[in-house]
Amino acid sequence: MTSDEIRQNFIDFFRRHDHTFVPSDSVIPADDPTLLFTNAGMNQFKDIFLGIEKRDYVRAVNSQKCIRVSGKHNDLEEVGKDTYHHTFFEMLGNWSFGDYFKSEAITWAWQLFTDVWGFEPDKLWASVFAGDPADGLPPDTDAEKLWLANTGIPPERVLSFGRKDNFWEMGQVGPCGPCSEIHLDLGPHRCDKKDQPDHVCRVNGGCARFTELWNLVFIQFQRDEKGNLSKLPANHVDTGAGFERIVAVLQKKNSNYDTDLFAPIINHIAEITGKSYTGKLGAQNDNAFRVIADHLRMLTFAIADGATPGNDGRGYVLRRILRRATRFGLLLDMHQPFIYRLVPTLVDIMGSIFPELTRRIHHVENVIQAEEQSFLRTLERGIDIFEADVARLRQENLTELPGEKAFRLYDTYGFPLDLTQLMARERNLTVNVDGFNKLMEQQRRRARASQKDLAYQADALSAQLPATDDSLKYQTDNCPAKLLGYILEDQYFTDGQVPAHAKVGFVFDRTCAYAEAGGQIGDHGRVSFDDKTFTFDDTQRIGEATVHLGSTDSPNISVGEQATIHIDPARRDTRRNHTATHLLQWALQQVLGEHAHQEGSLVGPDYFRFDFTHPRPLTPEQIRQVERLVHEKITAADPVAAAVLPIDQARKLGAMALFSEKYGQSVRVLAIGADNPDQLDHAFSREFCGGTHVANTRDIGSFKIIREESVATGVRRITALTGRALNDMLYQRSDQLEQIAALLKTNPDQLADRIQNLLHENKKLKKQLEKGAGLDLKAAAQKLLDDARTVGETKIIIGSFPQASPEAIRSQIDWLRKKAPSSVTVLASRTDNDRVQLFAAVTNDLIESKNLSAGDIVKNIAPLVGGGGGGRPQLAQAGGKNPQNIPHALDAARKLIAEKL
CATH class of the missing domain: 3.30.930.10 (Bira Bifunctional Protein; Domain 2)
Structure with missing residues (x-):
């Protein structure tokens, strides 16, 4: 079977x-x-x-x-x-x-x-x-x-x-x-x-x-x-x-x-790497095959379901898993991204059962490839840190890498402990595993404690709270309600008076307030009890209850009292922004393609953020295209309709769902371009959505993208404004332009020409300064060459150098190598921000005859100035944060070179 x-x-x-x-x-x-x-x-x-x-x-x-x-x-x-x-x-x-x-x-x-x-x-x-x-x-x-x-x-x-x-x-x-x-x-x-x-x-x-x-x-x-x-x-x-x-x-x-769930992936790994899989337990290569095949499945399904690698929570777990798979790829001599190439094989195996894999295959490939590229760069930095730690151990005649150093490599650079142990063994060192495990256990305890607190809030209260009828949130901004109980310090009370001036959560039999969900923030407003008031600044859903969170402004509010809930008028701006997110998703798919799926959002009255899948930044022209499409739909005054449908029927209509949301057997579909709920199939935009919206796109008024950026691998974020907030920003920008024009003694219409002239003048002045600085550097290089020690035919050029860009210093190193064809050069420079730049260069004859390496020199002396770095045998560079130790670093370089020569 x-x-x-x-x-x-x-x-x-x-x-x-x-x-x-x-x-x-x-x-x-x-x-x-x-x-x-x-x-x-x-x-x-x-x-x-x-x-x-x-x-x-x-x-x-x-x-x-x-x-x-x-x-x-x-x-x-x-x-x-x-x-x-x-x-x-x-x-x-x-x-x-x-x-x-x-x-x-x-x-x-x-x-x-x-x-x-x-x-x-x-x-x-x-x-x-x-x-x-x-x-x-x-x-x-x-x-x-x-x-x-x-x-x-x-x-x-x-x-x-x-x-x-x-x-x-x-x-x-x-x-x-x-x-x-x-x-x-x-x-x-x-x-x-x-x-x-x-x-x-x-x-x-x-x-x-x-x-x-x-x-x-x-x-x-x-x-x-x-x-x-x-x-x-x-x-x-x-x-x-x-x-x-x-x-x-x-x-x-x-x-x-060996089953048909894994064998095609194993075979593809063998094809890419040129290695053979024998199925043996304990064999290093076979272990690597199994780890990579397993981790590919985990990563592909998680990313297809909306997770993205990052630095916190599940994003951090994904990043660790991908780095672990990449590290095992190194054991198969794969020093370039390759895991992403396995994704289509997995989709061939399981895409018919889990269609989300087929729909998001290109997004998954892009995310994994970008993460592989990033980690291979991170891996080099981690190895540099490890080498710096080893250099310090050598100086102190120690043979054990401290647990906190191994944990840092694990936690920051994704080095599994066994990789650090392997690298240490190659240098005749051991690792303090007990110290590492102690730090790991501390991290696990913090995670468990955090989960326990969250679990209490999510489960303990939800089982106690009564359901709230919140159907009025789509119809009105004011409604009568009865206070059923309140939450104070994680306990729910169903009788008595509410303490005055306390931070509480009110639960009513019904409400017109929208509880935070689907990216839309919770409403805020006030509740009036005859001559008493309660101000709430957030609304949350716990179980089936809507909880109004805020502070009691008046004493003597009692459970069971009748009240009127009033929603802040700013909610109208939230409606504009939420409908605008739907127009934005539609426009993005028109411009970028159907792969541009929503990954998350934050919708409030002042602005909205929209996260979506796309592997690269949007070009200015693409942003303009998206804005034009949204403006066209706003001007078209398209109607907005909603209907609650069985989930299967909603999917057949082509309504889009957010991967991270949980849906029941029935869902609310928000359609733009449908005159009424019976004509949803006429709409150009259909999405699962329980949020509040305008009745017509013309109510949005205006739309402007103010920022486009990356938030995770393969995920972009757009921040945009509509309506009142956009008008406020345009007034502010206009005032700023007037002020800048006045400072530059011109008018706003001529600002671009005035700034272009200033940039041209600045470029000319910069060239003049660089010419003078270049003469100073050449003089400094000549002095170092004149003062250089000579051993046989070899020049040893070591010393401090004037502050300059890395490019300028490397240029002088090239000049020194031409003047001294057999030479070793070590230069240290102090920067404006009190940092250190180290450079080492070795000519080819010394690399071959004396086994000298610029990379080795830099790795050995960089820790003395509180830094690390490396490079090729011919040329290497490092940074540091302790400029007062430059003389010690140069002395160490002299000693190291003398031992070799």
């Missing part, structure tokens, strides 16, 4: 048992601050388990894209070392939301394995939860009895294990429960611990003979931020089967990497 057939078998089996097929969620979690990446099939159903959300089905089946690279579920360091750990994988799963429970889950799992996929029953083992006294949990005897009664498996093949193996938790907080696993005995020949005398092959015994294939989780509890367990309102089933492992078994492969 092919992998596609195996996946479809699973889905069809549960469809026959009345399960609804739910497409895979994005690997970028929406509305869940506790997760960097979707790491399990149940992530998109979390709110159902918590009782926060209801859907129109109680049974579901899917194949979920998952990433595990950080936190509790972290498989990163094992990838490549074995045949089955991955950073990206598919999780086959079936779910029951308060419907069936343990009996059906166990029975169907057994039937699928034995009747559909043909697993031999006598090779299958089951495990159940043994209980945990610390949590007050008894053994799961129900599951044990059901295995024996429903499947016919013998008692000796149903084993009990503790919390580590058979109690599943999503994270620090959240739904959890006992689990029951199905393991497959692959046979004694698969044991990889035969050389260990005390080893016994068994389930969860740590060898490759037994492999876990399916985990049936019986979700019964919720763990809170204090670690306490409480019963959920209903029992649920969440199962997860590792797709790659199942494919390997059914295709009779010893390794996941």
Whole structure:
């Protein structure tokens, strides 16, 4: 069977048992601050388990894209070392939301394995939860009895294990429960611990003979931020089967990497690198093949779903993974970008199942290629830092690189610890691994603490808050409402008086305020209670509740009081800007192509930002084209309509969705160019959008792009103004032009000519100054040549040099080499900002006969001035921050050169 057939078998089996097929969620979690990446099939159903959300089905089946690279579920360091750990994988799963429970889950799992996929029953083992006294949990005897009664498996093949193996938790907080696993005995020949005398092959015994294939989780509890367990309102089933492992078994492969999911990628790596893959564990080249193939999958799916490499959060994780793959590419002698070339092969394998890969293939290629190029440059800088650290160790007669130095290389330059250790071994040095691990653990603790705080706010409150009717946000700026409760210091109160002058969050039965979502900021305004007022400066969504955040201006506001909510008039400007973002996306796709997809936005009353996929800066002409198209649509006075549709119908209309947003079974479609909600197919712009908008494009008034910049690899950002804010800016610019014209003693119409004349005069003066400076440099070079020490036929030219540009100093070095055909030159210059420039040059005869290298000289002396650098044997350059140490650096150069000559 092919992998596609195996996946479809699973889905069809549960469809026959009345399960609804739910497409895979994005690997970028929406509305869940506790997760960097979707790491399990149940992530998109979390709110159902918590009782926060209801859907129109109680049974579901899917194949979920998952990433595990950080936190509790972290498989990163094992990838490549074995045949089955991955950073990206598919999780086959079936779910029951308060419907069936343990009996059906166990029975169907057994039937699928034995009747559909043909697993031999006598090779299958089951495990159940043994209980945990610390949590007050008894053994799961129900599951044990059901295995024996429903499947016919013998008692000796149903084993009990503790919390580590058979109690599943999503994270620090959240739904959890006992689990029951199905393991497959692959046979004694698969044991990889035969050389260990005390080893016994068994389930969860740590060898490759037994492999876990399916985990049936019986979700019964919720763990809170204090670690306490409480019963959920209903029992649920969440199962997860590792797709790659199942494919390997059914295709009779010893390794996941030999299946049709990986083999084409492995073959393409071999073709590009010219290396062979043998499939051996522990072989350096084979490990590199596996790591690159795995990391390619993770990167491609994450970027296709809207993630971008960066310096924080999931962006930083992506950057680390890509750098790790690039580093393993170096082991295959790949010193130029190549990973991006593998993307089409992966799309050929999985694009039909996950069409987002096909749609965004060029964007993914561009992002990966740019990151590869960037890291190969960063790698050189990191090696320079490493060499500077080594030079300091040599001076102090030390042989161990401190842990903080190794951690800096890891954290800043993306050097895995094993790379630093390898480089150290080549220089007969060791690395303080304990110090490195200590800093790593501190970093992990900070991350865990941050996640725990976020989880509390997201989950603990949402379960308590009542739903708010916010349908009026599209209709009016004022509405009556009843105060149902308030949030104070992360606690929700449903009675009593609200403390005066306190920062609180008010929850009403209904509201006309828009809660922050989809890039649009939350509304602000005021609430009037007869003679009392509450001013709110933000509106947020927690669960199904709209929370108005602000300060109580008056005492004696009581829960249960009637009030009137008034939205700030600035909201009209927010509407203009939000509709303008839709016009902008349409215009960008007309000018740049359909690859220009929204990656994010910030829509407020004063301006808006719009992030979109594009590999390079927009040209001035492209910006003008985009502005002209938007202005044409504003002038055309096109109507704006909205309708709530089933998500499948909205997609058939061609409505665009934001990759990072989470959508339900029904979505609101915003259409520009449609006279009414029944004519959405007439619109030229259709997008999923829950934001507030103008009724007609003419209400936007005006539009101007004021900035276009890069925010991440392959992602550009446009900042633009409309309406009132644009008029204010134009008045300000006009005043500035008048002031500048007055300073230059001309009028605004002649400013360009006046500035051109000034630039021409400045250029002439600069040439005159450079001519004088050049004479000074030539004189300084001549003096150094006259004072040079001679050893045989060789001139040793060492000294300080006047301040000048690097180009000017290199020009004088070229002159010195012509005057002294056998020479070694070391120059130090102090810059205006109190920095150091170091230069070294060696003629070819000394490189060959004396093994002298300009790069080695610079690497050895740069640390003495607090810097680093390097270069070729003929010419090298470095910088530093301690000019007072220039004499020491030059003395060290003299000593080093003397030893060689």
